[in-house]
Every structure is written in C-alpha cells, then in structure tokens.
Amino acid sequence: MNSFQRHNTRRPTKALFAVTVLAAVVVSIDIFSGGAVRSFARTSVAAILQVTNSAQNRIFSSDIFSSRAALRNENEALREEVRALTTLKTENTVLRAENTALKGLITVASEYEGGISTRIISRATASPYGTVMLGAGSDDAVAVGDIVVAPGEVVIGIVADVDSSQSLVQLFFAPGVQTDVRVGEEAFVAEGRGSQNATIEVPRGISIVEGDPVYLAGSPFLLGYVEHAALKPVDAIYTIYIGMPFNISSLSFVRAVRR
C-alpha cells in the first residue's frame, strides 16, 4: 500500500474513533445527568415536528395542488380573491378537524377527570420501540404512568417518560409489551405483537368469540376487539388475536389521564 492509500484510509478511521469516544461521553453525560441530553434532543425535535405537522395540515387541507391549474386561468382580481378565500378555508378546515377530534375526547373527560388533551407530535410508525411523543409534559401535569386515551374511550398506551414540554408514550401493542386486560369477567395478560396487534393465551373452556371487546384491566377503557381465535383440537391453551379499532397513524389528539 502506498502512502496515498494509507493516508486515504486511516484518516476516516480516526474520525470514526473520535466520534465513538464523543458518543460515549454524550451517553455518559445523559445517564449521569438523569436524561438532560435526551430531554434537550426531544425538545429540539418536538419543535421541528410541531412546525412540520402544522405545515402538513395546511398543505393537505388547502387543495393547493389541485387548484393551481384553475387559478392560472383566472384574472388577477379573481386570483387575489381566491387566495384570500383559500386561506380562510384552510384555517377553517384545520380548526374543524381539531374541533371534531377534541369533541370525541369529551366523553372520556367526563369519566376520568384530571387529565389533559394533547396532540401526538411524532409519527407512530417512526419509532422502533413502539412509542409516540405527546406535545404535553410535566408542565402540563402529565406524569409517568398516566393512561393515554384516544377518542372513543380506546386506550392506546401508558406514559413512560416525561420531560417539561413533551412526553413519551409506550404503546400497548408494541412488540413484547405485556398488559393486564379483561375480556368479559376473565382477566388475562395481553402481549403486544406490533402492527397494532396483540395476543392473549386463553385456557380451553373459556368462551371468547370474534368481536368481543377487550378492556384494560381496572379501567373502563377499551383496548381493542378480538379479531381471531387460533384453536386446534389438541390445544389446552389457545391464542386470541386482538386488534385496535382504528389506525393509530390517523390519530391527532389523545388524552392523558391519571390511573
């Protein structure tokens, strides 16, 4: 290997080594500071996500792409008027969607007082750990252990980590997450399987059929519905598959309530 090749391959390795050491330092600082670096990272990213979510809502509710060709054919005066009306319509659509979502939470609030309605700010599909970020934290009285409820009194997860202005929710249907549930009068442990599915192991003799509601144990909140029961003639225990009644990606607002 000539001197050029040595120079070309060793320098990047030095950078890699330096970043590895720096990473170890950052992680150590975060651990010993009780999550200060992580909190800073989440706060920064939450600000970015709030802006992108707002922009996305406005773009998709304004019909800007479909109306562009039509606007080009109109005269200047009408164009100005259309722009003004489009802006008003956009704001109205966004407000109406938020209003509808918040109205769905009113029934939950009436049963479990003391909670807070908040927006989901991260993509539910982006986390490899089955978590989502909420736009409310300890400053808004959100605490670790709070249950997170979607419109329709459907529980989706539990607050696992709280910063001052945002919190992290562990979804019940995330892979490996175990949750105490109730089907009828019987208590079971549901295990998350990802993709908004969970399973429970049921001893033979207990009758559970497709469509039965599954509730979070010790609460009136729905976790999901029985979608499929895998029963073989020789099994002493059979597996019940539970599914969420909606797509979590479609959720905008949830409510964090004290357990």
Add this chain to the structure above:
Amino acid sequence: MVRIILAVSAYASVLFAPPWVPLIIAGVLALRFSAWEIIPLGILIDFLYLPHTEGDVFNGPWGIPFPATLIALVLAWGFEPIRRQWMR
C-alpha cells in the same frame, strides 16, 4: 455529495419514516464510507424513542440498553474492514 444526501435522508427518516428506512440507509453509508455520522444517528433514535422506565433506566427491547446506538456502532465498525477491502 452522495454521502451528504444519504446522511440527511437518514436523519429525516428518523422522524418521518418507518425504522427500517434509516437502518437501510445507515447500512449503505457504512458499506460505502467510513460513516461516523450513523453513530449520532443511533443515539438520536434512542434519545427520542427509547422509553425511560423507573428502575430500569435505559432498557430497550429484550433488556438491551441503547439498541439503536449499539446497532450503529456495529455497522460503523463492523463494516469498516469490508469497506477498506472495497476501497483498495
């Protein structure tokens, strides 16, 4: 230029795409370049999404601490010999 585009895509996908997207991009980066940038990427994923539970501070799935960071380190350092072989 390709490296910058891939790195920016990887960081954006942490926020907006399923987890396999940054994983694949990180793999490509590690194979093609001495990609130190995927280590902060792994840390970012853990800082953002790894739940912090009482008594079990940085526990990821199957009890592995900082899983994304570890995967990033494995990719960055594990692919280094292969990358060097290709660079010759």
